[in-house]
Amino acid sequence: MIRTGAQYLESIRDGREVYINGERVRDVPTHPMFKPLVDIRARIYDMQWEARTRDVMTFTQDGEVNGIGNKLPITQEDWWDKRRATDCVLREIGGVVTRVGDETVGEMWSLFDGQDVLNEVDPRFSENIRNHIDKVLHHDPFHVSANTDPKGDRSKPPQAQDPDMLLHVVKETDAGLVVRGAKYETAAAYANQAFTKPTIADWGDSTYSDYAVGFICDLGSPGIKFICRTGFAGQRPAADYPLSSRFDEVEALVIFDDVLIPWENVLFYRHTRAAMFIRATLHRYSAFAFVQRSLAFADMLIGAALFNVRQTGLDTQQAVREKLAQLAVYREGINAHLTAAITLSERSPSGLAMPNQSLLYAGRVLACSQLHEAMHIARELCGGQVCTTPDAASFAHPDTRPWLDKFYTINAEWMADDRRKLLAFARDLLNSDYAGHRLAFQLFAQSPPYAHLAAVYRNFDWDGPLEFVKRSAGLSDTVLSPATRATADRPLARGGDTGTTPRAAE
Template sequence: MIRTGAEYRDSIRDGREVYINGQKVADVTLHPQFKPLVDIRARIYDMAHDVKTEAVMTVRDGDEVNAIGNALPYTQDDWWAKRRATDAVLEDVGGIVTRVGDETVGEMWSLFDGQDVLAEIDPQFARNIENHITRVLKTDPFHVSANTDPKGDRSKAPQDQDPDMLLHVVKETDAGLIVRGAKYETAAAYANQAFTKPTIANWGNSAMSDYAVGFICDLGSPGLKFICRTGFAGRAPAEDYPLANKFDEVDTIVIFDNVLIPWENVLFYRHTRAATFIRSCLHRYSAFAFVQRNLKLADMMIGAALFNARQTGLDKQQAVQEKLAELAVYREGINAHLTAAITLGERSPAGLMMPNQSLLYSGRVLACSQLHHMMHIARDLCGGQICVTPDAASFRHPETKPWLDKYYTINDEWVADDRRKLLAFARDMLNSDYAGHRLTFQMFAQAPAYAHLAAVYRNFDWDGPLSFVKGAAGLSDRVMGGKPLKSGDSTLTQWYGEPSRAAAE
């Protein structure tokens, strides 16, 4: 059954070795650089029990009530429900948090689709993924994702350098696999478990490789060490940096120092085909929740920019309206891709409802590749005062307050304190260390830009444009290389989907 926030906090007080700022953390739930996100994750758990939000945060399965984010998607309505739940969380906490479960548990569903591939290696691996998906739904852990490795010299195969540069198996035992190496995992220090899988790498030419391993890691396991980057929370007063102090999701390099992975947690092993398959479809579900965050960030940029423009009447100028329109087009472009991805959803190999893959991955390219440009437009609209405004303490000091009240009060509607709050919010979203970190995170968190484009290439229906040009130009069948066109290969089908499938939904 769904957990409470208090139960979640208790679950991560398990004696794990967490280090930050050169110090060992005694209690990750109380440390000032982890506590803000622990509190937010606890709030998400509690929202499932809050009478005001439980309807949007949960789904009933017979007599059980489960978290909507963990539930397998079988219909379009399931995706609309997930979208509403994510919006409810972000609006409740007043900002953007990404690695809180709904954006990472979807990777497990890709494995669910690939059970036939896993069964080729060992039928038990296919059963393991089904068991873990059930466990996630029933026990409601905080599930995150482990992706990239330190990698080392990328011109060399992992076997030709320090083998620990990529996570690998060092021993098989009756109890399970012993693994060594390291993984970068956002939020790992305060999560319960992680889907740990191979990075995009060269595993060697052999069909078998100790680096081609995927498993569920209990983050309380002996032998794990969590070495975290310095957090943004607590560096400066929350009044001056309201986002950095509340929404910094601390990234961690997790050291696997001969860690035992029980066989029931192993999802695939020594099979490069399985590793390649998982990498190729890893984000077919999780990309939706990831891109949805960019939509909310676009709303934040529009709101901050428009408030700043309206304060002094600049929103009446055509040049300002055009820049606001660019932000709106970016926002609506993301919204359109998400909406269409649900509306033209596709059946997965295991019978799940996938967001339309071509539209979803194209939306991710739009959201990530244009984000830096949109942030610069928002900076322009917010004006230079976001980088020169004094801190909140100066607005309160008896000797400086009168002057700052004088120069920051615009009218009866916009007094100095509200203007300072808006400028501090915009600065933290667009200009601060935290802002730069978030921009890089959004660009690389699921994959680098070339991998985003590769996903589009793999999922776009190239036959539609080819068939249209073949007919319009009067080309012979030979130009298709003898390949017959599939039923429904037309531009209309590409845009609107199969009528029978749409009707079924």
Template sequence: MIRTGDDYRDSIRDGRDVFVNGETVRDVTTHPMFRPLVDIRAKIYDMAHAPETAPIMTIKRDDDVQAIGNALPFTQADWWAKRRATDLVLDTVGGIVTRVGDETAGEMWSLYDAKDALHALDPQFSGNIETHIAALTQTDPFHVSANTDPKLGQDSDMRLHVVRETDAGIIVRGAKYETAAAYANQAFTKPTISDWGDGDGSAYALGFICDLSARGLKFICRTGFAGRASAEDYPLSNRFDEIDTLVIFDDVLIPWENVLFYRSVKAAMIVRATLHRYSAFAFMQRSLKFADMMIGAALLNLRQSGLDRLQPVQEKLAQLACYREGINAHLSAALAMAERSPGGLMMPNQSLLYTGRVLAGSQLAQMMHLARELCGGQVSLTPDIASFKASETAPWLDKVYTLDDEWIAEDRRKLLAFARDLLNSDYAGHRLSFQLFAQSPPYAHLASVYRNFDWDGPIAFVKEAAGLSERVMGDKTLTCADSPTSRWFSSAPQAVETTP
């Protein structure tokens, strides 16, 4: 059943313990700091029902209508459909939302690929994977993903771990950071990159689906940007701030049917090695939209005064365009060169996907600074909306900011406010930091490239071109076959024939 927006709102009115800005939140659906994103998530649910958007937002399989974001990808066409749906959502809401479920569903597909390997390690939990993937497609929950740990000592009681076992399940204690957890339904909770403890029986090497309405959970949220200042002055901060949450597990029961792996460092390694195999695509697609927003804000500011005709300015705009098209090229090529996964799904070409992710993340700060330069100093100098409305100052501001019949003061003010919030505000700085670590730190991004790039091709070419003998062991370079992924999978991913 595809949920409605009201179904979703009702599902998170469950008495959970949410705290923000020193206060207890009684209802996240109405609280001013949470409501903007709750409304956007509800809007996405409603788009699956609206006649004009339902054909793009849903897919029919086995007589069931599924949300396209949750549906397993079996073909390239499935991926193009997912891309169209995400574009439709971002265009409809008029901005970027990152943690709304479609990007974290991909981590469940990675589990689907790993189910045989996890079964070989511990058969008692492998069946839970398919059960939860079926639930994701059939019950349509708001699904997020928790793996970021607070920086803690090795012996800290707040490192997420198993306290004890019961007939009903395991009791866990500790803490995790998770964006959107306070207003989501469930989270795939697993270890971070290397926090698995010592020995294969480590109590820290566990993964499970957490019902976010469970007793014992506490959600301690950072203060949101919404409501701090006028929405006229900060249009993005007030509409698109996704609240990050420190989730406290205070002896929380995780039923056995929700446990995916437990006391298995090898299982944790499998999950971490393949975690972003699919979700990196959605991450990059948001980066593409962010590039479009920077280009649009910069170019409109330049065209007001005709500065876009200057050669030095065009060169800077071309740099932004190269960044944007670099992301677009990696996204499109990753689909055009898609691969069959070990579990039989269709996955974006892994080398192209991960190198594109590095491009998008590593150059973002530079591109934001370039966009600031192109937008000019007025982005940081323009008075706020109150001054544009006050009787004593409005006439002067109207005169100063009106250029001609096309660019009146109000439109210029709106554009400058948009650019300021996109590039200069607290929200802008937060997004930059968030993008840097949203899918792992930069060194992990490069490690994924190293594991998935085909090193054999360049080596074989140079051996042949240089006339090296067969005694030269070029195949000792780390390749996909040596990656943590394929240590546990019997066959490497296979390329498929494609039709763009």
């Protein structure tokens, strides 16, 4: 059943070993670099209980109230419900957060589709995935994703260097598997569990491998250490950095120092086909929530730019309107792909409602590949004052405030304080360390750009254009015969993402 924010906070006070900014963290929920995101995740839990938001955030099944984000998508309407719930969260918190559970739980649904693959090695594994999907629904943990390893020298196979550069099994016991290595994970330091799976997809001649392992990891397990990058929150005044002080999602190098994974948490092991399947289908569901965040980010770009040109009276100029229209086209392109992916949804191998894969992955390429251009257009529209405006303390100091009030007040509607707030918001959105981090995160969070394009290639219906040209050009029937088709380019199962080499970022 859904839990409260207070229950979530207590769940991550489990003695976990977390390091950030050169110190051991004694209490994750109250540490200044974690607290803003921890509070947001707790707020999302509480939204499931509040009368104002519970109807859009939850559903009732067999008399039990559960979170919409964790629901297996059976119908097209389930996806509309998920989209409405995510929009509700982003409006409530006033910004964009990505790794809060609804995006990453979808990765397990891909394994649900691959139960026949899991059954090839051990029927217990498909039973484990069904049990864990049920556990996520009924126990409501904060679930994240563990994909990419340090990798080391990528010109060498893992066996030819320090084997710990890729997470691997070092021992089998009656209680479970003992694993060693490391993973980079966003939000792991303040989450409950992670779906941990291999990066590598080029297994060479190895039919079985100690690196081909996937499991659910309890992030409070003995032997796990979290070494986090320094967060942006708590470093600078929130008045000057309204986004980075609240929405920084902290990544960690998660060390697995001989960690025991109970057998009931193992989803596949020493089965390279299962490992390749999950790499080929990992984002068939989770990409939707990821792209939806891109839509919200596009709205933030438009809002900041439009407010600025209206403040300064430039919104009537044709050149400015053309720039705003470019942002609108970017935004509506993302919106169209999301809407069409639901409307033209497909049935998955296990009978789930799967967003139209070609449209979803094409939308992800659009959202990620054009984000830097959209941010630059927004910079142009916000103007040079974004990078030259003094901080909030200067606007408050008695010696400097009169001058700043004079030069930053535009008219009776736009006084200096609102002008400063907008410029601070735009600076944090477009020019700050956080802005650069966000841009890189968006580019690599699910997979690198070449893998985004590979997913489109593997899911686009090439036969349609070929058939059209065949008929138009009067080509013979043999050109579309099965023998001439590039069957090697087909994914393991339709609806596939891919990381086709060990160099894949995730």
